[in-house]
Amino acid sequence: MAKASRYPPGVPCWLGLSSPDVEASKAFYGGLFGWDSYILADDKLGDYVVWTLGGPQGPGVCGLLALADDTERSSWTCQFSVTDMGAAIARVQAAGGLALTDGVDVGHLGNWGLVADPEGASFALWQPYASPGAGVVGEPATMCWVELACRDIDQARRFYGQVFGWTFAGWSCHGTAYTDGKVADRPVAGLVVMDERWPPHYPPHWMPYFAVTDCDASTARAAELGARIRVPPTGAPPGRFALMTDPAGARLAIITPAR
Incomplete structure (x- = not known):
């Protein structure tokens, strides 16, 4: 570990x-x-x-x-x-x-x-002070990524660049523009635009990604436990991922990272 x-x-x-x-x-x-x-x-x-x-x-x-x-x-x-x-x-x-x-x-x-x-x-x-944060990241069942869904990507880049000193790099996945926020050239967070596919009233928000060993099996298990699957398991360059809301409505994603 x-x-x-x-x-x-x-x-x-x-x-x-x-x-x-x-x-x-x-x-x-x-x-x-x-x-x-x-x-x-x-x-x-x-x-x-x-x-x-x-x-x-x-x-x-x-x-x-x-x-x-x-x-x-x-x-x-x-x-x-x-x-x-x-x-x-x-x-x-x-x-x-x-x-x-x-x-x-x-x-x-x-x-x-x-x-x-x-x-x-x-x-x-x-x-x-005594605690830097999570004791483990990037392993199965832990945080491996965070993502901002926003409507004004240029404003978001300016804001997080000023606050955290991030630099940015863009790429595309399934026709959707994606932006990585970087610290010392290491990607640490993602930014995605809320386009017409999003409900107009849905607020911009941050969402976590958790690593899992088998995205399909974990998605099925989440559904059994009461989650609502928003995006079923889907392949992408970073890995196979799924988006969901938990039984109380909190948004999260799971991903089996690409090797």
């Missing part, structure tokens, strides 16, 4: 799910990915479920928190590493985004802040 010990600034480092039903979400993702969990109690955030790989004592791979308001949409929040929370929030605001929270210390683990880009897609910032 390849463990992650640090994340350069601008690299996705953690995923957090906000759910209206914590126990139902634990059952779905435990059944899909085999995750175990433990509870991290925090005075500011309340009880936070840390999902683990390889048993309750295994490395943390992502988190789960109950929605504070049942009118909110269930969703995954993609979190990016920063070295200075105050400076990162200032860059977000200078680039036209919003600071939805101030930086909040999460015990001795790190400082967390929630922000949004100019189109309203929210994401989180993480300034690590």
Whole structure:
């Protein structure tokens, strides 16, 4: 198992799910990915479920928190590493985004802040203290990619370039233009345009990809557990992928990476 010990600034480092039903979400993702969990109690955030790989004592791979308001949409929040929370929030605001929270210390683990880009897609910032983020990435049942669906790709490139210093490279997949955001010439995130195939009311958003060993089998298992399959298993240069919403409506993707 390849463990992650640090994340350069601008690299996705953690995923957090906000759910209206914590126990139902634990059952779905435990059944899909085999995750175990433990509870991290925090005075500011309340009880936070840390999902683990390889048993309750295994490395943390992502988190789960109950929605504070049942009118909110269930969703995954993609979190990016920063070295200075105050400076990162200032860059977000200078680039036209919003600071939805101030930086909040999460015990001795790190400082967390929630922000949004100019189109309203929210994401989180993480300034690590004791915890750099997920203990494992890129392995089966862990985060391997994050993707922004937006309507103004040029604006998104300007914004994330200013905030994280990303450079960009474009390519095409099945006739759809795709953009990679890079840190030090390493692709770390994708950007895709929400075209006429998307419902006009659907908001721009970040979505995680999880690696699996068999995309078709995992898609079938997700459907059995109550997921709604939005895009069935499909081949692409990066691998075979599928898009879905979990039983509470949070969007996610799975992919069997190409060798």
